[in-house]
Amino acid sequence: MSIEFKNVSFRYQNDHEVLNNLSFVAEPCAFHLVIGQNGVGKSTLLKLMNGILKPTSGQVFVGELNTATHPTSRLAAEICVTFQNPADQIFAPSVRKEVTFAPRNLRRPNVDGLVSHALSLCSLDSVSSHHPYDLPAPQRRLLTIASAIASGSPCLAFDEPSAGLSQIERVVLERLLTELKRDRRGFVVVSHDLGLFLRYASQVLVLSGGRNIFFGRPEELLEREGYLRKAGLKLPLPLRLQRMARK
Amino acid sequence: MAQHLTIKDLSLQYSASDPKALSSLSLEVEAGSCCAIIGPTGAGKSSLLHCLAGTMRRHHPESVASGQIQIGETLFNGLPNHILFPIAGLVLQDPYVQISGVRDTVFEEVLFTLENLGMVPQDPRKTIMSLLERLGIDHLADRKPTSLSGGETQRVALAAILIAQPPILLLDEPTTALDSNAQDKLRLILRSLRGRTTVLLTDTQIDFALSIADQILLLDNGTIIFRGDPRTLLSQIHNFSSTLPIESWLQAQSFLSSHEKLSRHRPMIAKALSLK
Numbered sequence: 132m133s134i135e136f137k138n139v140s141f142r143y144q145n146d147h148e149v150l151n152n153l154s155f156v157a158e159p160c161a162f163h164l165v166i167g168q169n170g171v172g173k174s175t176l177l178k179l180m181n182g183i184l185k186p187t188s189g190q191v192f193v194g195e196l197n198t199a200t201h202p203t204s205r206l207a208a209e210i211c212v213t214f215q216n217p218a219d220q221i222f223a224p225s226v227r228k229e230v231t232f233a234p235r236n237l238r239r240p241n242v243d244g245l246v247s248h249a250l251s252l253c254s255l256d257s258v259s260s261h262h263p264y265d266l267p268a269p270q271r272r273l274l275t276i277a278s279a280i281a282s283g284s285p286c287l288a289f290d291e292p293s294a295g296l297s298q299i300e301r302v303v304l305e306r307l308l309t310e311l312k313r314d315r316r317g318f319v320v321v322s323h324d325l326g327l328f329l330r331y332a333s334q335v336l337v338l339s340g341g342r343n344i345f346f347g348r349p350e351e352l353l354e355r356e357g358y359l360r361k362a363g364l365k366l367p368l369p370l371r372l373q374r375m376a377r378k
Numbered sequence: 379m380a381q382h383l384t385i386k387d388l389s390l391q392y393s394a395s396d397p398k399a400l401s402s403l404s405l406e407v408e409a410g411s412c413c414a415i416i417g418p419t420g421a422g423k424s425s426l427l428h429c430l431a432g433t434m435r436r437h438h439p440e441s442v443a444s445g446q447i448q449i450g451e452t453l454f455n456g457l458p459n460h461i462l463f464p465i466a467g468l469v470l471q472d473p474y475v476q477i478s479g480v481r482d483t484v485f486e487e488v489l490f491t492l493e494n495l496g497m498v499p500q501d502p503r504k505t506i507m508s509l510l511e512r513l514g515i516d517h518l519a520d521r522k523p524t525s526l527s528g529g530e531t532q533r534v535a536l537a538a539i540l541i542a543q544p545p546i547l548l549l550d551e552p553t554t555a556l557d558s559n560a561q562d563k564l565r566l567i568l569r570s571l572r573g574r575t576t577v578l579l580t581d582t583q584i585d586f587a588l589s590i591a592d593q594i595l596l597l598d599n600g601t602i603i604f605r606g607d608p609r610t611l612l613s614q615i616h617n618f619s620s621t622l623p624i625e626s627w628l629q630a631q632s633f634l635s636s637h638e639k640l641s642r643h644r645p646m647i648a649k650a651l652s653l654k
Contacts, residue, residue, distance in 0.1 A: 146525060169529025169557050170518075215528045215555070216474055268471060269419045269582070291528065295471070295554045297418040297582040298623045323557050326626050363557035368585070369629040 132159050132194035132209055132285055132317070134180055139189035140341075141175055149175045151341030152189070159285070162318040162331045164349070167338035168363035173321040174215055176338070177288045180319065182206045193286075208237050211284040213275040215291045215321075217268070220275055226250070226266070227259040229274060233282035249281035252307040254300075269300045276307070286317040293324045301327065326367035329353075337362045380410035380576050381450035381465070381545045383430070388445035390425055390457075390600075392438055399425045401600040402445070407593065409450075410573040414587035415580045417597035418621050423580035424471060426597070427548045430578065431468035432458035449546060464495055467544030471551050471580075473535035477523045484510070484526075485519040488537045495542055509537055514563045528555035536564070547571065549579035553586045565590055584622055588612070596621065 134157040141150040149172040157163045165173050178184040179191050182198040191198040193209045211233065214220045223229035230249055234242045250256045253273040258266060263274055272295065279287050293304060308331055311318075322328050329335075335352050337345035337359075345351075345358045352358055359366065366374065383406070390400040400422045407413045415423045428434040430449075434441055435457045447454045449465065470476045481487045488506050492498045499505050510516040513533045518526060523534055532555045539547070553561050568577055568590050581587040587594060588608040596604035596611070598621050604611060615624050616631075 143525065146521070167557075169533075169555070169560055170527040174527060216472075218472070218474065267419045291555065294528075295551055295582060297421075298621055299418045301623050323555075363559040365558045368626045372630050 133157060133192075134194075134210065134286065134319070135190075135192040136179075137190045137192070139179065139186045139191055141172070141179060141184065142187045143175075148187075148341060150179075150338075153338075153341070153343055154189075155336060155343055155346050157317070157319060157334070160315045160317050161333040162312065163320070163334045163336060164328050164332035165319060165321045165336045165338065166323065166325070166359075166362045166364055168361075171338045172341060173338060174290050177212050177290055177319065177321060180206075180288055181210050181212045183212075204236070207233070207282065207284060209284055210286040210288055210319075211279040211282040212288040213279050213290055213292065215294070217271040217275045220278075221263045221271060224262055225259070226255055226261050226263055226274055226277075229263055230255075230259075230277045230281045233278055233284075237282060237284075239283045245281045245283055249277040252280060252303075252310060253277040254303045269296045272296065273300055273303060276304070280307070280311065286319065287311070288319040288321075290321045291323070292320060293322060293327050323364060325364060329367065379545060380574055382409040382448075383407040383546065383576055383578075384446075384448040385430075386446040386448075388426075388429065388447065389443065390422075390429060390434070391442045393440045394442050398600050400429070403600070403602060405595065405602070405605075407576055407578065409576055410571075411592040412568060412572065412577040412579070412590055413593045413595060414591035415578060415595045415597060416582070416584055416587050416622065417603075419582070420599070421597035421621075422600040423597055424550050425600075427468060427550050427578060427580060429457050430462075430546070431466050431548050432460050432462040433468060435459050436461055462546075464497075464542040464544045466546035466548055467539040467542055468548040469536050469539045469550060469552055471554070473528075473532045473555075476535040476538065477531060478538075479524055482522060483520050484515065484523050484534050484537075487523045487534060488541050491538045491541050497542065506537075506541060509541055512563065512567055513537055513540075514560055529557055529560055532556060533560060533564075540567070543575070545575060547575050547577045549577065551580050551582060553581065553583070561586060582623070584624065584627075 136153050136155050139150055139153045142148045167173050182203040185199050193206055198206060221229055230246050234245045239245055250259055253276055255277055263271055276292055320328055329349050332349050335349050336343050339361045385403060385405040388400055388403045389398055391398055417423055443456045478490055481490050485506055489502055507516055510519055515530060515533045518530055591608060594608055594611050595602055615627055
């Protein structure tokens with residue numbers, strides 16, 4: 132299932148235009164990394180994908196579904212989005228209940244299996260009866276990721292999934308990304324963390340000034356540092372050293 | 379004026395039945411210097427900052443603490459019972475909690491701090507706009523604080539504390555949502571505070587901490603497992619691969635050792651990371 136943005140512009144009510152005539156096609160089963168400076172519209176882009184926001188003009192298609200005419204509950208079966216701030220989405224009184232919500236509401240077969248698998252992938256099995264707000268912040272972020280995984284939706288979209296994670300949870304995140312990629316889940320990941328995500332990405336989308344100024348393979352992006360600068364990012368350290376050595 | 383900070387044998391439990399979140403922790407932070415506290419989740423990084431800010435006792439009245447905290451000439455046996463702002467200014471890990479939400483614009487949100495403290499200067503616009511500019515968010519001055527992106531919100535939360543110029547500045551993971559440009563701006567601000575403000579910051583990543591701190595404290599399970607300057611930490615960093623995200627460092631170091639020309643230029647790592 133592909134995700135297509137066709138000439139999409141978006142403006143928050145009484146506010147400035149965030150996205151301006153944005154077009155691209157995210158292929159199924161691929162790993163898309165979205166980068167760009169703070170406030171450039173990366174999170175807005177994700178919310179347009181699952182229909183929480185509708186384009187001011189243009190169209191967003193999730194597979195065959197136009198997000199403007201299908202409810203988020205229908206779109207969630209195809210793409211599941213996590214928010215940058217876990218507090219914006221967590222609502223259930225226990226970790227297990229939180230993770231169970233999506234597959235149960237999407238009427239997936241084998242809800243228990245999906246939930247157990249997601250909890251185990253995110254190393255949350257031992258805290259499944261805890262209240263989400265009794266967890267440290269990094270585990271709460273993993274909880275939002277577990278909820279998305281358990282949804283069974285073919286495409287997962289994560290907003291800054293590595294923000295605030297310490298080494299313990301980063302290892303968990305890398306392991307689960309590797310496993311889910313093997314299962315041919317599609318990804319759209321918004322992040323500043325090139326060091327972690329570049330090696331997973333098949334395509335990188337660089338947003339600047341409301342437009343995609345680059346959409347292509349990570350190798351091509353690394354050859355054009357100007358785009359990275361516009362995205363407000365630096366090369367990961369080992370790559371930076373290689374560049375310095377070549378000069 | 380910057381304040382010297384001394385912590386002696388500080389232990390903390392969130393309640394009498396809980397394990398120790400901090401265990402006999404002792405630390406000296408020179409007046410006007412920067413100390414970075416790094417370590418995995420649950421190490422006690424945020425707990426330590428909340429002890430110093432006076433917010434621990436307030437939010438966890440059932441907490442049990444022993445030891446001493448001395449800020450300048452003021453000595454606390456155990457924990458301070460009241461919030462020390464504006465002596466110590468704490469920027470919370472979660473900026474959405476920090477933003478008051480009672481003001482309509484970013485400018486007013488920052489002004490709100492000064493109003494609360496009775497510290498409004500003659501020309502608040504000039505003072506506030508200059509700070510917003512240094513944080514790269516002056517263009518957001520008239521925007522609603524609750525309408526901003528994560529990285530923008532984090533900078534507004536920083537501005538709302540920095541504006542009070544607290545002599546002790548406590549930053550709980552201040553770079554989590556910041557892009558590299560915004561991190562560079564914060565680094566410049568923190569460097570400009572050197573000598574005037576005593577800074578303690580936590581970081582789950584290490585690059586920012588290494589680039590700004592005079593002293594690094596590595597916590598694990600509430601105890602200090604390393605204390606020293608950034609270069610000393612780098613020289614021993616392979617010892618901490620289970621507690622720190624150092625994969626890129628190890629890659630960089632193996633890259634350096636495989637390039638003879640480069641191995642004579644190890645300072646390059648320092649340069650690549652803009653270490654001071």
